[in-house]
Amino acid sequence: MSDYDIIVVGGGPAGSTTAEHAARNGVSVLVLERREIIGEPVMCGEFMPDTSEMKVTFPKVSDMDELFDVPESLISRRMDLFRMIAPSGRYWDVRFAGYTTDRDRFDRFLSEKARKAGAEIRTSVRVTGVEGNEVITEEGRLSAKVVVGADGPLSTVARSLGFPRNKDMYPAVTGQAEGDFPPVMEMHFGSIAPGAYAWVLPKGHGANVGVGFSPKLADGRLIDHYANFLKRRGLTVTTRTVGKLVPSNGPIARTASESALVVGDAAGHVMAVNGGGIPIAMICGRIAGRAAASHVRDGTPLKEYEQEWRRQVAKPLHTAVNTKRMATMFMGTSRRTEWAMGVVGARRMGKMIRLRPVFP
Template identity: 30%
Template sequence: MKEDIMVAVVGAGPAGSTAAQAIAASGMEVLLVDKKSEIGSPVQCGGFLPEAFELEKLMPHARLPGTLREIPQRHILHRTQLQRIYSPSGDNKQFAVAGRVLDRRAYDRHLAALAASAGARVLPATRARLEEGTVQLSGHFNGKIRPQIIIGADGPHSIVSKAMGNPIQETGICLEYEMAGVNIDAKAAEMYFSARYAPGGYAWIIPLSQDTANVGVGVRSSYMAGQKLSIILGRFIREHPIAAEKLAGGEVLAVMRGLVPSGGTCGAIQKDNMLLAGDAAGHVMATSGGGIPLAVVAGRIAGEVTVGQLRGEMVLADYASRIREEFGAQLSRSVRIRKMVDMAMKSDRLMNALFAALSPEQMKSVMRAQIPVPLASRAWLFSGSDSQD
């Protein structure tokens, strides 16, 4: 492998493969490196991705790549029509959201294959380390490279972000089971809020078919009071007054763990010859934990800015403002909302009061990182009844 190359992308998730495709399609030399032996596996995701018209409402200023719009049918396991949200007291509100549930393993491989077809060199089973401007590769491929530009698309604990001097970002921790033999509403993706069953976060049921689902919980360690995540998810599955009925008799086919950035961007997303995209840059909607669409859009922008810099038409310093233009406002509002809702997370009484204050349409707007009046006014803080705690 030659030492001097134009671009190295660390991480072949949705952000990295999208960036590598954009760069290779412009005729530039790019290496796409991932430590996973098989790109896309193991899966660390629920796979929920709103339909393209929903994404346009979520990120109205973003240019959505075709890979978010026309996903081959064979990579879509299921489609949902509703989002249903349960309060701690068991009330629910639902609203229309057209969703696709992706086969993430297949989708990630599809994106990496598009990058490869465009001319990117893909190096699976290869770990990258950064050392004084060089990238050290070890694993299936070994060597030292000196790229002109490095894109860090290497997830929440990004080594590229660390090399840029950024602090460790705030994350939620998730545990998810793929379950078979469940009796769920296959039309609805469900979220459950409760201090007992999902402290500082929420639990979810994402249907994969009529009787299979991804069932998970994402929480923040500061709310867990030393409890193990497997205990929290087990309790949700066996004891939650509503979910337990749907999940009774289900068998676990797969166990997935992972971190989800929950505080938006923390630190710089560009420094010297380095850019960050996707989870590495905190590009995850803090209201939902959804990161696939932002990762793909950020990967596209990182690729375009890289090509612009190499052609002398742009500078890498343009990257942060391009991100801000396309989805910066939505990302930072989602973090503001999460911080408002954090207060309610401390007590089921407050969460029930907040839930009661919002109509289904207002909940939908919260999920789209808009701040409806009842949330902003904080009147709900004073309207909860003590008996529900």
């Protein structure tokens, strides 16, 4: 007899969405989250694409309106223009609808949905390992028919159970800048953020700003690149600098076993071209929750989870990995970046953001 039908490790977007959809299907669900308060501290650019854009990017995902039904109170600022800025200051504008949110409140909203669906949420509980169907915490062991690893890029669950690990992780840091910003989402490329980009994402008040880089292409420390970006862009940040790793090599090769799943960052469910992972964590979390509940209720093999998320999102995610690999060849120096951006142009940049092949 197990303590719970399903234990989800991690209370981020992947874990909460998995928990919500499993609980909705009538099984008992426990979420274990090591943070004291869900969503804090915020380590994110806080950008979400509009649902209309998600439908274009992931045409095989159904019921997006229901999945991404976010209350207006969680929308900090709506915008529809990305500005891609080359090292010289030359830029290309790309229409793309989206919004910034307050990620701490956003994560708590998803967690609350899971709780309302019937899941139990325990915070301040760190999982140190998983052995078979037992989840080991600092307070003891708990058993479940299905264990879900939704515990981020360095997943303890994935490591314990021998799932492949994320490769090619990019560190990224962020903070909140003060001031008034026009409704334009800036992405800065070149030696300011080798192999990735620096961003300014306006919010209702101020802006979320940050830098990510490729450790293979960058010299020096990320924090110095961040300080340099703030200085050059004239940004005043008063919040603590926080950051973590972004899986940048696409989904891992195996995400399900007989009695466990991994989802979200833990599974490499991230758009490699821009590091965005919240929407995919939610899409794959919904699939994971439903599959885990079906397994508990009628023994449906968990590999159906893997088949289903691959059917819905693998193609665009792999296109993004290929595009990123190609782009990386030109992102080592500012001169090459400048040249490559001129060749690519705004129309193809729009394709890149929407995870479409850039060259036919």
